[in-house]
Amino acid sequence: MDTDRSILIPTPALFNFEECLWFLNRNYDDCLHEIEENSLIKALKIGVGLILIKVSVAGSFLEIEILSGEANAENKAFLVAYVTEWFDLERNIQPFYDLLKTDGRLAYMTEKYKGFRLIGIANLFEAICWCIIGQQINLAFAYKIKRRLVEQFGEKIDFDGKSHFIFPAPEVLAQTSVEVLRGMQFSDKKAQYVIGIANAFVDGSLSKEKLQALPDFAARKKALTSFKGIGAWTANYALMKTLKEPEGIPHGDVGLLNALSAHDIIRDRSETDKIDAFFNQYKGWESYLVFYLWRSLAVK
DNA sequence: AACCAGGCGCATG
């Protein structure tokens, strides 16, 4: 191991990297990272520089190896912060487990999914675009469309015979056209939404920093849903994945509803009062509950 | 081969 190009982050209690990898894989074809064996490879942009990292477990540490790009102190500090946020390493999830254990239907999760963390999407623009792509279509198709978009417009690092992409910048997508996106099988509306959101990022009317500066969850949700293409589901999803907001419950989500009925919490999606009452028992941990329910959905 | 997919916006009652 080249210590110059390697960083170790101590892992917290109740952390299991393989559980997290399961979620990042799930038999889907995500173009923004690659999983091989028990490691994860991802390209990132730091300032103007591209960097390729490999994340794996080394004893009681997560190891970040810099495969390509500059391994200076500044980049290393960025990477520690990035991976810590990505895997939500700073959160003590014991209180969540204590709540799960009081619920006969969900208590099994504290063993079966032990150490599973809320996997983030640090890039707000990416999170929103991903939501728009995924609205009302099946996930396999959504990943295909995302790949077309990313491979056409994203920057990449070639390493070891493979290309590793990063999500396109708003400036780039703001310059494309509905026709081009239609060619990638975006619907007319979704193409308009993505371009509209890209322009909002370019002109500064929407940004992660601006959202974070708002006083509370309700204000952030309202700000997000004022943009075309961002409804309640997308706003909650983005707040949950990018800002790690506990209250971000993607209401109406098909996967969530399926998991709720699979656990006999509801019979059909109209029972919104039951859903609210259920989530009320998990104050402060709603988004984690959503994540664990998604985790419970076996893929094929 | 019909029915469903990690919804959303807009038009009505």
Add this chain to the structure above:
DNA sequence: CATGCGCATGGT
């Protein structure tokens, strides 16, 4: 405020 409808097209 709640309900209904069109969207677009791949998966199963």
